[in-house]
Amino acid sequence: MEVTEVTKFLAETTPFDQLDADQLQALARQMSVYYFRAGEEVNTDSNRLMIVRTGVFSLYSDQQQLLTKLQSGDFYGYQQLLTDLSDQDTLLCDEDGLVYWLTAEGFQQIRYQFKNIELFFQRLFGRRLHQYKEQSTNRFTLKISDVAKARKVSISPDATVQQAAAQMTEQRVSSLLVEQNNKLVGIITDRDLRSRVVAEALPADSPVSDVMTSKPHTIDLHAYLFEAVQLMSQHNIHHLPVLRDEHLFGMITATDVIRAQQDHPVYLIGEIHRQHCEEGILQCASQILHLSQSLSNQQVPAHEASHVLTTVTDALTQSWIKLALKRLGPAPCVFTWLGFGSQARMEQGLNADQDNALLLEKEPEGEIAAYFEQLANIVCDGLNECGIVYCPGNIMASNPELRLSLKGWSKQFARWIQTPTQEALLKSSIFFDLRPIYGSKSLFNALQQDILARTKDKAVFLYHLSHNALKGTPPLGFFKTFTLERDGKQKKGLDLKKRGLILITDMARIYSLSKGISAINTRQRLIQLAQQKVMDAKDSQNLLDAFDVLAQLRWDKHQHDIAQGHEASNLLDPAVLSGLQRHQLKDVFEVINQAQSQMKYRFCREL
Amino acid sequence: MMFGWFKNPPLPMNEIVRNYENTPQPSPKTALSEVNFLVLDLELTGLDAKKDHIVSAGWVPIRHQEIMLGDSAHYLVKSPIGVGQSAVIHGVHDHQLKTGMELCELMAMLLQSYPGYVLVAHHAQMDLAFLTMACERCFGRSPKFKAIDTLKIEWQRLHNKGKVLTRDMLRLSSCLERHKLPKAPQHHALADAFACAQLLLSQIRQHSSSMTLGELQNLSR
Numbered sequence: 115m116e117v118t119e120v121t122k123f124l125a126e127t128t129p130f131d132q133l134d135a136d137q138l139q140a141l142a143r144q145m146s147v148y149y150f151r152a153g154e155e156v157n158t159d160s161n162r163l164m165i166v167r168t169g170v171f172s173l174y175s176d177q178q179q180l181l182t183k184l185q186s187g188d189f190y191g192y193q194q195l196l197t198d199l200s201d202q203d204t205l206l207c208d209e210d211g212l213v214y215w216l217t218a219e220g221f222q223q224i225r226y227q228f229k230n231i232e233l234f235f236q237r238l239f240g241r242r243l244h245q246y247k248e249q250s251t252n253r254f255t256l257k258i259s260d261v262a263k264a265r266k267v268s269i270s271p272d273a274t275v276q277q278a279a280a281q282m283t284e285q286r287v288s289s290l291l292v293e294q295n296n297k298l299v300g301i302i303t304d305r306d307l308r309s310r311v312v313a314e315a316l317p318a319d320s321p322v323s324d325v326m327t328s329k330p331h332t333i334d335l336h337a338y339l340f341e342a343v344q345l346m347s348q349h350n351i352h353h354l355p356v357l358r359d360e361h362l363f364g365m366i367t368a369t370d371v372i373r374a375q376q377d378h379p380v381y382l383i384g385e386i387h388r389q390h391c392e393e394g395i396l397q398c399a400s401q402i403l404h405l406s407q408s409l410s411n412q413q414v415p416a417h418e419a420s421h422v423l424t425t426v427t428d429a430l431t432q433s434w435i436k437l438a439l440k441r442l443g444p445a446p447c448v449f450t451w452l453g454f455g456s457q458a459r460m461e462q463g464l465n466a467d468q469d470n471a472l473l474l475e476k477e478p479e480g481e482i483a484a485y486f487e488q489l490a491n492i493v494c495d496g497l498n499e500c501g502i503v504y505c506p507g508n509i510m511a512s513n514p515e516l517r518l519s520l521k522g523w524s525k526q527f528a529r530w531i532q533t534p535t536q537e538a539l540l541k542s543s544i545f546f547d548l549r550p551i552y553g554s555k556s557l558f559n560a561l562q563q564d565i566l567a568r569t570k571d572k573a574v575f576l577y578h579l580s581h582n583a584l585k586g587t588p589p590l591g592f593f594k595t596f597t598l599e600r601d602g603k604q605k606k607g608l609d610l611k612k613r614g615l616i617l618i619t620d621m622a623r624i625y626s627l628s629k630g631i632s633a634i635n636t637r638q639r640l641i642q643l644a645q646q647k648v649m650d651a652k653d654s655q656n657l658l659d660a661f662d663v664l665a666q667l668r669w670d671k672h673q674h675d676i677a678q679g680h681e682a683s684n685l686l687d688p689a690v691l692s693g694l695q696r697h698q699l700k701d702v703f704e705v706i707n708q709a710q711s712q713m714k715y716r717f718c719r720e721l
Numbered sequence: 722m723m724f725g726w727f728k729n730p731p732l733p734m735n736e737i738v739r740n741y742e743n744t745p746q747p748s749p750k751t752a753l754s755e756v757n758f759l760v761l762d763l764e765l766t767g768l769d770a771k772k773d774h775i776v777s778a779g780w781v782p783i784r785h786q787e788i789m790l791g792d793s794a795h796y797l798v799k800s801p802i803g804v805g806q807s808a809v810i811h812g813v814h815d816h817q818l819k820t821g822m823e824l825c826e827l828m829a830m831l832l833q834s835y836p837g838y839v840l841v842a843h844h845a846q847m848d849l850a851f852l853t854m855a856c857e858r859c860f861g862r863s864p865k866f867k868a869i870d871t872l873k874i875e876w877q878r879l880h881n882k883g884k885v886l887t888r889d890m891l892r893l894s895s896c897l898e899r900h901k902l903p904k905a906p907q908h909h910a911l912a913d914a915f916a917c918a919q920l921l922l923s924q925i926r927q928h929s930s931s932m933t934l935g936e937l938q939n940l941s942r
Contacts, residue, residue: 117781117793117915119903147788149922168901210901210926212919215787 116142127187129234144220148213153264156205162215164190169211174204192235195221197692208264256339262356262366268293271323275311278302278322289353289365292326298355298362300326332357343371386429395433399500402426406464416669417637424462427502428551434496435552438489446482448475451552458549460635464672465682468497468505469544471516473557478517486517524564531568534578546623547634569627576628580717583620584710588703589613596688607685614664617706618657621713625649636661657709660702737832738860744836749935753925756934758783759838762914763848770850778827779911781918788918795911797821825859843893843917845870869941871920877940896920
């Protein structure tokens with residue numbers, strides 16, 4: 115006989131929703147139920163699967179940064195169960211809740227028995243998403259609840275100041291909440307101990323109530339972070355007790371606020387836009403590395419991190435253009451600054467170089483030509499100094515061949531599309547991913563429409579483009595072994611970009627151009643291709659997953675390289691991967707293989 | 722495993738009671754995390770232990786403050802008389818009860834499987850009266866059952882908050898709602914026992930983590 119309350123819940127929870135009644139009952143019998151109180155810490159080393167039934171739990175990294183919130187139907191512990199490695203995470207209960215614990219044996223049984231359940235947890239682990247809830251819409255408006263922890267360190271007003279000092283030292287905090295009968299009556303800080311106890315030579319057994327700040331300012335858990343900043347600066351205080359529904363929740367300090375701001379991309383991007391001089395922009399650019407580290411620490415998925423980094427490049431580009439306009443005077447005609455390649459796709463990594471150009475309303479002749487030459491030089495030089503280095507292939511606005519009018523660009527694209535030679539296309543495929551970074555959007559739209567109208571169903575062009583794309587293959591040898599290659603420094607490894615990411619990017623581009631789809635970002639292209647039924651939904655999803663896995667591996671690799679003081683490299687030694695990751699990577703390459711043969715069939719048949 | 726006791730030669734009836742009594746209950750000083758609980762619910766044909774009968778029993782143990790679903794159990798009991806009117810409430814029908822278990826088998830299993838466990842029930846007084854009566858009928862005499870009562874704990878909790886109490890507020894369903902716990906389907910012995918177990922954990926969590934069994938027993942008076 116089963117407890118229907120539990121089996122009913124499991125039946126509605128992915129991935130268990132595919133089990134029948136008997137299987138659900140057997141699964142439930144391997145579980146136990148535990149009730150967590152807010153503030154209670156979950157033992158993350160229990161080697162069991164935790165299934166959240168009710169309540170809210172916050173997962174923090176060993177750097178004490180919030181990774182994610184777990185809610186009903188979310189899981190924890192699968193990392194350890196899949197890999198035997200324990201995380202250094204901290205899991206805290208925010209709101210009282212029930213969890214179901216599934217024993218390790220129960221977990222292993224169910225995942226060996228059901229391929230889809232195995233796959234579900236591998237994906238969860240592989241992407242390291244931690245059920246990352248889509249918060250992109252409000253990511254720029256941090257709330258107190260995103261920063262404050264449900265950990266209240268409190269003392270009674272009758273305790274002595276010595277006890278207060280001892281507790282602060284022991285708990286490593288700079289302030290204590292003073293609580294009586296579950297009510298906040300004051301706060302006491304290390305500064306109070308200094309200025310009101312030691313400086314006044316009060317005895318160590320003076321009661322806390324004598325020196326505390328009574329009736330302190332407080333802030334609600336659901337308030338915005340900037341409200342805390344306002345309160346703190348307005349009253350010159352560094353500690354604010356946090357209340358939830360009138361009940362004491364914890365404390366937020368000035369340090370918490372500063373840390374949250376530094377780590378938040380919006381502050382850097384905002385900062386860049388406020389700069390009016392070279393030094394200011396360069397100063398901001400020097401923080402990119404720090405930003406990427408904090409993105410990585412917070413386990414922001416790679417595709418989101420790339421998006422943020424691209425936004426920073428955009429902001430830097432825009433700042434340099436504004437600076438150039440100030441220096442050179444207003445532009446003699448309408449123009450658009452174009453970004454190509456990874457910047458256009460919002461997929462920049464840490465080692466991205468420049469790929470840009472200018473689209474002009476009028477023909478670049480005489481004064482107009484001279485003006486935009488100067489503008490392009492200022493911007494390209496500036497970006498180079500910011501660490502976004504010159505393009506080795508000279509695909510930059512500073513190259514006069516890439517400062518063209520709409521007519522000039524249109525002719526250029528027409529040449530590539532109508533009489534494609536493989537050599538020309540090999541160099542030009544990067545131009546087919548383009549996005550306006552600054553200036554007139556309508557000028558850009560006119561160009562994009564022109565290009566898409568030309569590429570749609572253009573068999574010869576698509577043939578050559580596909581043919582080029584198929585020259586790169588995933589690094590899988592016979593018998594599914596990895597084939598390694600060497601870089602200039604004789605290091606062996608898998609090239610995650612050339613033999614992985616680019617192959618997917620190329621395919622997404624070719625399919626999109628064949629149907630006039632205007633999306634540029636690879637993930638968005640794949641999603642739209644499935645929606646418009648150009649690509650099978652399952653194939654699109656597989657490629658998307660493969661892309662995410664590769665992007666994540668590359669992002670982690672770059673972070674690792676930089677932390678070691680090396681240059682970010684795309685070459686990954688498969689020996690550093692866990693068995694599970696290796697297995698997953700082979701799947702990824704297999705997916706690419708299959709997609710490539712489908713593309714070949716579709717676009718490369720004899721014309 | 723569940724029926725393991727049945728395969729062994731059955732003990733003489735009076736020894737079942739004696740063995741149960743000889744296994745000590747944990748001392749009041751025991752920390753709650755070390756106490757084994759058995760949360761139990763009975764569905765009955767009426768309210769009078771002398772006249773009415775147990776229709777079904779559900780229970781689930783709590784060890785180290787975890788409700789052990791693998792050991793949860795639900796049994797229909799063969800009834801000497803028809804279920805009559807109460808079938809409307811419990812959804813248990815006479816023909817189901819014919820396939821059920823003898824009352825004495827059930828009682829022997831309970832006493833032999835869970836000696837030393839602290840019993841828990843919602844409105845425990847009623848369940849204990851029926852258990853006692855059942856033991857007397859089956860074994861000639863009954864252990865002196867004691868139980869933690871989640872209803873009484875809830876009563877004290879609300880009383881201390883200065884709330885004016887009505888009968889409805891102490892019903893299991895009202896308690897679950899107040900503690901923001903999942904609802905239980907009404908009048909199913911195991912579902913109710915499970916719900917009561919969750920209620921107990923929530924009630925315990927309102928207090929310090931070092932709470933002892935004695936302190937909990939005081940709240941349940």
